[in-house]
Amino acid sequence: MISYFQQHQSQILSWLGWHARLSALPLLFGLILALPLGWLARRYRWAYPPLVGIAGLLYTIPSLALFIVLPGILKTKILDPTNVVVALTIYTVALLVRVVADGLAAVPEDVLQAATAMGYRGFGRLVRVELPIAVPVIGAGLRVAAVSNVSLVSVSALIGVPELGQLFTNGFQLAYQTPILLGIVLSVLLALAFDTAIQLFTRALTPWRRAVRPA
Amino acid sequence: MAKGGAAGMIVTDVANWLSDPANWTGQNGVPTRLLQHLQYSLVALVIAAVIAIPLGLLIGHTRRGTFAVVAIANSFRALPTVGLLTFFYILISPHIHGTGNASYFIPSEIVLILLAIPSMLSNTYAGIENVDPGVKDAAAGMGMRGSQVLWRVELPNALPLIFSGVRSSFLQVIATATVTAYVGLGGLGRYLIDGLAQQDYPQMASGAVLVAVLALLVDLLLALVQRYAVSRGVTGRYRRPAAPVERITAEAAA
Amino acid sequence: MIRFDSVSKRYPDGTTAVDTLDLTAPAGQITVLVGPSGCGKTTSLRMVNRMIAPTEGRIWLDEKDTGTLKPHELRRQMGYVIQHAGLFPHRTIVDNVATVPYLLGWDRKRARSRALELLERVGLPVHFAKRYPAQLSGGQQQRVGVARALAADPPVMLMDEPFSAVDPVVRAQLQEEFLRLQEELGKTIVFVTHDIDEAIKLGDQVAVMRAGGKLAQLAAPGELLSEPADAFVAGFVGRDRGYRALGFSTVEKLPTHEEQAVQLGSAFGGTDSPDGWQLVVDTDRAPQGWLRAAELAPGSTVTEQHVHRGGTLAEQGGNLRAALDACLSSPTGRGVVVDQDGALLGTVTAAEVLALIEGRADQSSGTVRG
Numbered sequence: 001m002i003s004y005f006q007q008h009q010s011q012i013l014s015w016l017g018w019h020a021r022l023s024a025l026p027l028l029f030g031l032i033l034a035l036p037l038g039w040l041a042r043r044y045r046w047a048y049p050p051l052v053g054i055a056g057l058l059y060t061i062p063s064l065a066l067f068i069v070l071p072g073i074l075k076t077k078i079l080d081p082t083n084v085v086v087a088l089t090i091y092t093v094a095l096l097v098r099v100v101a102d103g104l105a106a107v108p109e110d111v112l113q114a115a116t117a118m119g120y121r122g123f124g125r126l127v128r129v130e131l132p133i134a135v136p137v138i139g140a141g142l143r144v145a146a147v148s149n150v151s152l153v154s155v156s157a158l159i160g161v162p163e164l165g166q167l168f169t170n171g172f173q174l175a176y177q178t179p180i181l182l183g184i185v186l187s188v189l190l191a192l193a194f195d196t197a198i199q200l201f202t203r204a205l206t207p208w209r210r211a212v213r214p215a
Numbered sequence: 216m217a218k219g220g221a222a223g224m225i226v227t228d229v230a231n232w233l234s235d236p237a238n239w240t241g242q243n244g245v246p247t248r249l250l251q252h253l254q255y256s257l258v259a260l261v262i263a264a265v266i267a268i269p270l271g272l273l274i275g276h277t278r279r280g281t282f283a284v285v286a287i288a289n290s291f292r293a294l295p296t297v298g299l300l301t302f303f304y305i306l307i308s309p310h311i312h313g314t315g316n317a318s319y320f321i322p323s324e325i326v327l328i329l330l331a332i333p334s335m336l337s338n339t340y341a342g343i344e345n346v347d348p349g350v351k352d353a354a355a356g357m358g359m360r361g362s363q364v365l366w367r368v369e370l371p372n373a374l375p376l377i378f379s380g381v382r383s384s385f386l387q388v389i390a391t392a393t394v395t396a397y398v399g400l401g402g403l404g405r406y407l408i409d410g411l412a413q414q415d416y417p418q419m420a421s422g423a424v425l426v427a428v429l430a431l432l433v434d435l436l437l438a439l440v441q442r443y444a445v446s447r448g449v450t451g452r453y454r455r456p457a458a459p460v461e462r463i464t465a466e467a468a469a
Numbered sequence: 470m471i472r473f474d475s476v477s478k479r480y481p482d483g484t485t486a487v488d489t490l491d492l493t494a495p496a497g498q499i500t501v502l503v504g505p506s507g508c509g510k511t512t513s514l515r516m517v518n519r520m521i522a523p524t525e526g527r528i529w530l531d532e533k534d535t536g537t538l539k540p541h542e543l544r545r546q547m548g549y550v551i552q553h554a555g556l557f558p559h560r561t562i563v564d565n566v567a568t569v570p571y572l573l574g575w576d577r578k579r580a581r582s583r584a585l586e587l588l589e590r591v592g593l594p595v596h597f598a599k600r601y602p603a604q605l606s607g608g609q610q611q612r613v614g615v616a617r618a619l620a621a622d623p624p625v626m627l628m629d630e631p632f633s634a635v636d637p638v639v640r641a642q643l644q645e646e647f648l649r650l651q652e653e654l655g656k657t658i659v660f661v662t663h664d665i666d667e668a669i670k671l672g673d674q675v676a677v678m679r680a681g682g683k684l685a686q687l688a689a690p691g692e693l694l695s696e697p698a699d700a701f702v703a704g705f706v707g708r709d710r711g712y713r714a715l716g717f718s719t720v721e722k723l724p725t726h727e728e729q730a731v732q733l734g735s736a737f738g739g740t741d742s743p744d745g746w747q748l749v750v751d752t753d754r755a756p757q758g759w760l761r762a763a764e765l766a767p768g769s770t771v772t773e774q775h776v777h778r779g780g781t782l783a784e785q786g787g788n789l790r791a792a793l794d795a796c797l798s799s800p801t802g803r804g805v806v807v808d809q810d811g812a813l814l815g816t817v818t819a820a821e822v823l824a825l826i827e828g829r830a831d832q833s834s835g836t837v838r839g
Contacts, residue, residue, distance in 0.1 A: 349553050358541045446559035
């Protein structure tokens with residue numbers, strides 16, 4: 001496996017780079033979109049069911065189907081990586097809207113009251129009080145989204161997008177296990193890297209959790 | 216490469232393809248493919264459920280082995296579907312001789328089962344864990360044996376989460392079954408894969424729409440089943456009790 | 470009868486939850502285990518039905534060693550009530566109450582009718598039967614919990630802080646009804662609470678435990694108040710010990726004086742009393758309050774408006790604490806004494822009550838008061 005890697009090093013690394021980008025960008029866009037949507041769902045009771053409902057429906061759509069339908073709607077070529085980014089962003093938003101809404105809802109009522117009584121207003125309270133407390137929940141959701149994105153990106157190899165999944169399609173066509181195994185290993189390592197990075201990041205954002213010492 | 220049509224065109228393309236009766240008959244017709252797709256999905260779901268749910272019940276009830284088992288199951292999620300499919304196909308199919316689907320079927324089913332397990336396992340175990348400890352204590356204190364506590368008390372209260380795990384798994388399986396067409400299996404994924412090879416965008420898009428609709432319908436159906444199978448006391452679907460003020464006065468009179 | 474025979478519970482990490490407990494909970498009586506957090510009271514209770522297994526010693530249920538019975542069989546013979554009730558959310562109220570009968574194999578009809586009977590007994594409307602626990606308030610759920618424990622008519626009831634999770638008003642109601650129920654049923658009850666007042670109110674005998682799982686004192690409530698075994702118990706029992714102990718001293722007959730009373734709605738004819746206050750009663754001679762002669766013209770009708778609410782009432786044959794309180798809370802210093810139906814008998818003064826109290830203390834010489 002190592003020798004295969006060395007032989008095709010530059011190609012594989014390029015795919016790895018693509019794979020990482022294609023997994024990470026949707027996370028970023030997805031989070032940016034999900035935060036206000038999740039906040040809306042939480043803030044206005046009537047908005048929760050439709051927003052979470054639509055999110056649920058979107059999440060139900062199989063990835064390959066979405067990769068194929070999007071080019072028709074976006075007027076892109078099928079193997080354009082943009083399709084992948086858009087599709088995975090949709091999935092990430094669909095997953096995170098509910099997570100953000102529930103994470104904000106889990107902030108204790110007394111804390112909110114105290115913050116308001118001290119003079120925090122809407123946006124300030126959201127950014128300085130509610131979001132920081134909701135970080136662990138959102139972080140957990142983000143980890144799930146990251147890992148699932150890494151897995152989903154490889155499906156796009158079927159429509160020709162350059163990323164680690166190409167190792168699988170190549171291996172399949174040649175009935176050759178080595179690239180496949182390599183692809184699986186790299187994929188899992190990448191997922192692990194994302195997972196760890198997000199964990200560390202959320203931990204850095206929540207120093208108060210580390211400060212708790214058992215009684 | 217592909218003929219990328221305008222948004223309006225894709226709708227007409229799909230409409231045309233779907234209204235063509237030729238696409239509804241024969242080996243490659245919609246009903247056949249649909250049935251195959253459901254068949255493959257259900258087999259995987261049932262086998263995965265038989266493995267995951269009892270295991271989840273056991274772990275949740277005895278609280279032993281939680282960390283290890285759940286960690287392993289969750290790591291399955293990180294595995295790339297296409298990678299697993301191709302890997303198992305190359306590993307297994309040379310050993311299967313004879314005609315028929317078996318050489319595509321078995322490796323695909325293995326992958327589908329592996330991917331269906333994590334959701335049902337972790338939801339089942341979490342469902343049992345989340346049952347109010349006071350309720351479990353009362354049940355044991357009244358003289359229920361361990362197994363009775365599990366079947367009569369923990370399981371009914373864990374049903375919402377277990378159901379949601381089954382739903383997630385089913386959707387996961389349906390989605391992945393679409394991809395199994397790549398290694399030669401039938402099902403609705405055939406339209407996508409074949410359409411890609413033949414550069415027939417309407418076929419691909421129609422297949423995609425069909426799969427999406429199937430997934431949505433299945434989800435809705437399961438949601439309905441869940442509504443009626445879970446005890447109303449647990450889901451909270453009943454007339455709301457009297458408002459607090461009325462309750463206090465009613466209580467004083469009680 | 471439940472008997473703890475040198476029972477201890479020690480954990481592998483070295484903590485001792487219960488230390489050589491010797492205690493008998495007599496049949497038909499309420500034995501309360503009370504003490505601060507960590508004193509082992511709940512652990513002791515849970516060893517009776519073997520939710521926790523003792524590390525040393527034995528617990529006897531009448532003549533049987535509970536260790537020789539299968540745990541689930543043992544538990545089906547005991548009612549178990551816990552804080553927050555632990556009702557099954559997925560079953561209706563009636564099915565919750567009928568749980569143990571179902572476990573024992575009763576047929577559905579019999580179990581359900583028994584459950585309905587018990588719901589009425591604990592003061593719940595019968596139409597609650599088809600509801601789910603989440604639809605009931607905390608106090609109502611707790612009543613269901615008690616009904617559930619009584620369903621199979623076990624001789625023994627184990628209760629772990631059953632009334633702690635409700636507000637004080639509801640708690641007082643539940644306690645009253647619990648005592649009434651016990652009068653009817655006469656079960657052997659082991660009751661755990663952290664509230665000394667509840668222990669004194671409910672217990673026929675009270676076991677005070679200290680941190681480390683040791684029994685500090687086992688006594689009837691009155692004795693606990695008047696003769697605490699050591700500084701810990703005295704401190705735990707709390708202030709106003711002397712005053713509260715009066716609640717356990719009954720007096721056969723309070724010396725009452727005639728008290729002139731005027732009926733509500735009749736004409737006011739003036740009063741002889743030097744302080745200008747006159748007692749007002751209703752047609753059943755139940756005291757309503759006092760009126761000031763200065764506020765009424767002679768001959769005018771006595772109405773509700775003229776009545777100043779009086780103090781508490783002391784029942785003839787009741788306890789000294791009520792008698793003293795009647796005097797202290799009355800605007801005139803004369804405590805009103807009534808008979809068992811609530812009709813006026815006469816009044817008594819604080820000095821007279823105190824004389825009775827002191828007479829008592831002199832009789833039991835050598836007693837340390839307060």
